[in-house]
Amino acid sequence: MSAPSLTAGGAVLARLAQLGVDLVFVNSGTDFPPIVEGLAEADAHLVDLPRAVLVAHEHVAVGMAHGYYFASGRPQAVMLHTNVGLSNGATGAINAATDHVPMLLMSGRTPTVEQDRFGARTVPIGWGQEMRDQTALVREACKWDYELRFPEQVPQLLDRALAIACSTPKGPVYLSLPREVLCEPCPIEAIEQAPAMAPASIVASPAAIADAAELLAGAERPVIFAQRGAGDERGFEALARLADAWSIPVCQYWAVATAISAEHPMYVGQDPQPWLGEADAILVVDSLAPWSPDVHRLADGCRVIQLGPNPLYSRFPVRNFRSDLSITTEVGPGLVALEQALLERAALDPPAGRVAERRRRVAEAVDGRRRRLTLLAEGGAGEPMTKAWVAHCLGVAIRGRRDGGRATTVLSELGCPFDPLLLTEHGSWRQEPHSGGLGWSLPCAMGMKLADPERLVVATMGDGSYMFANPVACHQAAEANDIAVLTIVLNNGGYRAVHHAVLGLYPSGYASKGDAVPLTELAPSPNFAMVAEASRAYAETVDDPAALPAALERAIRVVTIDRRQALLDVRVVD
Ligand SMILES: Cc1ncc(C[n+]2csc(CCOP(=O)(O)OP(=O)(O)O)c2C)c(N)n1
Numbered sequence: 001m002s003a004p005s006l007t008a009g010g011a012v013l014a015r016l017a018q019l020g021v022d023l024v025f026v027n028s029g030t031d032f033p034p035i036v037e038g039l040a041e042a043d044a045h046l047v048d049l050p051r052a053v054l055v056a057h058e059h060v061a062v063g064m065a066h067g068y069y070f071a072s073g074r075p076q077a078v079m080l081h082t083n084v085g086l087s088n089g090a091t092g093a094i095n096a097a098t099d100h101v102p103m104l105l106m107s108g109r110t111p112t113v114e115q116d117r118f119g120a121r122t123v124p125i126g127w128g129q130e131m132r133d134q135t136a137l138v139r140e141a142c143k144w145d146y147e148l149r150f151p152e153q154v155p156q157l158l159d160r161a162l163a164i165a166c167s168t169p170k171g172p173v174y175l176s177l178p179r180e181v182l183c184e185p186c187p188i189e190a191i192e193q194a195p196a197m198a199p200a201s202i203v204a205s206p207a208a209i210a211d212a213a214e215l216l217a218g219a220e221r222p223v224i225f226a227q228r229g230a231g232d233e234r235g236f237e238a239l240a241r242l243a244d245a246w247s248i249p250v251c252q253y254w255a256v257a258t259a260i261s262a263e264h265p266m267y268v269g270q271d272p273q274p275w276l277g278e279a280d281a282i283l284v285v286d287s288l289a290p291w292s293p294d295v296h297r298l299a300d301g302c303r304v305i306q307l308g309p310n311p312l313y314s315r316f317p318v319r320n321f322r323s324d325l326s327i328t329t330e331v332g333p334g335l336v337a338l339e340q341a342l343l344e345r346a347a348l349d350p351p352a353g354r355v356a357e358r359r360r361r362v363a364e365a366v367d368g369r370r371r372r373l374t375l376l377a378e379g380g381a382g383e384p385m386t387k388a389w390v391a392h393c394l395g396v397a398i399r400g401r402r403d404g405g406r407a408t409t410v411l412s413e414l415g416c417p418f419d420p421l422l423l424t425e426h427g428s429w430r431q432e433p434h435s436g437g438l439g440w441s442l443p444c445a446m447g448m449k450l451a452d453p454e455r456l457v458v459a460t461m462g463d464g465s466y467m468f469a470n471p472v473a474c475h476q477a478a479e480a481n482d483i484a485v486l487t488i489v490l491n492n493g494g495y496r497a498v499h500h501a502v503l504g505l506y507p508s509g510y511a512s513k514g515d516a517v518p519l520t521e522l523a524p525s526p527n528f529a530m531v532a533e534a535s536r537a538y539a540e541t542v543d544d545p546a547a548l549p550a551a552l553e554r555a556i557r558v559v560t561i562d563r564r565q566a567l568l569d570v571r572v573v574d
Helices: 008-018 033-044 058-072 082-098 151-165 206-218 233-246 331-348 352-382 387-398 441-451 463-468 471-480 496-505 528-533 545-562
Strands: 005-007 023-026 051-054 076-080 103-109 145-147 172-178 185-187 222-226 281-285 303-308 325-328 409-413 429-431 457-462 486-491 538-542 566-571
Touching: 005 008, 005 033, 008 033, 008 151, 008 185, 023 058, 058 076, 058 082, 058 103, 058 441, 058 471, 076 082, 082 103, 082 172, 103 151, 151 172, 151 185, 206 281, 206 303, 206 325, 206 331, 222 233, 233 331, 281 331, 303 331, 352 387, 352 545, 387 457, 387 486, 387 545, 409 441, 441 457, 441 471, 457 463, 463 486, 471 528, 486 528, 486 545, 528 538, 528 566, 538 545, 545 566
Parallel strands: 023 051, 023 076, 076 103, 103 172, 145 172, 222 281, 281 303, 303 325, 409 429, 409 457, 457 486, 486 566, 538 566
Antiparallel strands: 005 185
């Protein structure tokens, strides 16, 4: 670069490129002139920049950064407009924090001064968007926050922000960017230097892992609960071998990522009930709420190990799941170490008889569960369409597919349930984070697809969740950026989850007696195929369960061969 300095607005982006950020998801505003000008200036001087993707709603932008991290393992940046843009992105920040997804969130800060300084307020929103504490909008979801004070701080602050975001436990960080500071020059030399700060990654202490192995190896009826996956491919494989070798059932109550193949002989489904009450030792793998204390109770004397990047989930004020042994670790390496420690124990003291007896009991339960899934598969075409039937048909359509060498990823947000999909691989499943900020799955799928364009990515969601995603903004961004995701709306014409919650709390209450539960119906249902077609997507409406398999084949062909986004609006009853 020839110039000695760059407008700080451009310097922010240039530094992000140096830090390995591929994309900045942007929604711009009147705080952006120094950013847009800085971008053009950097470009003119041939400075490396991340690709800036304009996204027409902030919730979509943050969700795309979330998905990009899922598929690439690398944090991305989001740049929003002052307090109003940031508040639209706040739900996405809460989701990212709950999923331990690192990202750099930034938003402009309305100019501080009213006159006599370059960048000062020019329009009434300069006053209207002023806040006493703009950062408060996202502070609880962020690990670190700061407001840029001087232009020369840009390189070091960004290094620090990203290193903190990527340290265990990972999560979003926030930087606010006052317009006057963005207008000032930032020396180029520091922008072009190599990153100066490495993230801190925590792996379990060998002593803690040895204690966990001793507890599990000595137990009569151990159980593993996993809710947020097994960390990485190696962790996934280690958990599979460990559960198999020791015949330990694995339950995925309310899972948001899969830790085990649905066809693994020790995978017992999502219901803690048959396993929790009789367990004498439990390994909880990175689970925010591994079971429901109001329904499921531990046996007296049961010992619990909690393992994960923040095993006590210190961000949440109330979470009183027992933890006799709390192991802070990145999940994948933690599981690999635990498998190794168990192997060493087995070599000293083979557990043969106990393990064989456990295997028989688990096999019986697994057989029963599989029979129920087979019945569903056989009967579904002739019944009113259910979410389970859609999941079964989708599972059949994607089984064995390896687009770009990778298994299909299915996202579900009140969409396809996990079990009937029969997914078997690490990374093949994502559900909305437990923060439940709906409108997550379609943007997240789009981010995944941007990071990994050859992989087949299918976003399945309820009609309510689809509308929360700002679908017009999603389809626009998908078309503009060639993001060929397949969207499947499981359209039951309302908020069934809310309906069930009302009847769960008041099974014979007044609300249960009318024709419809108030505040849960979304009639008349829009024509979602037309919403997608507005951005020239391939779209179909499917209301006959027997017609679904062929519709899925057509839609998959469009996204994989024509490489165009597609949507199926599937009318379901549950
Ligand atoms: C941003 C946001 N607003 C509201 C809610 C509350 N909520 C939870 S489930 C739900 C209904 C979702 O409807 P849909 O996606 O159609 O799935 P269904 O419940 O019908 O299966 C709502 C509104 C939420 N979780 N997030």
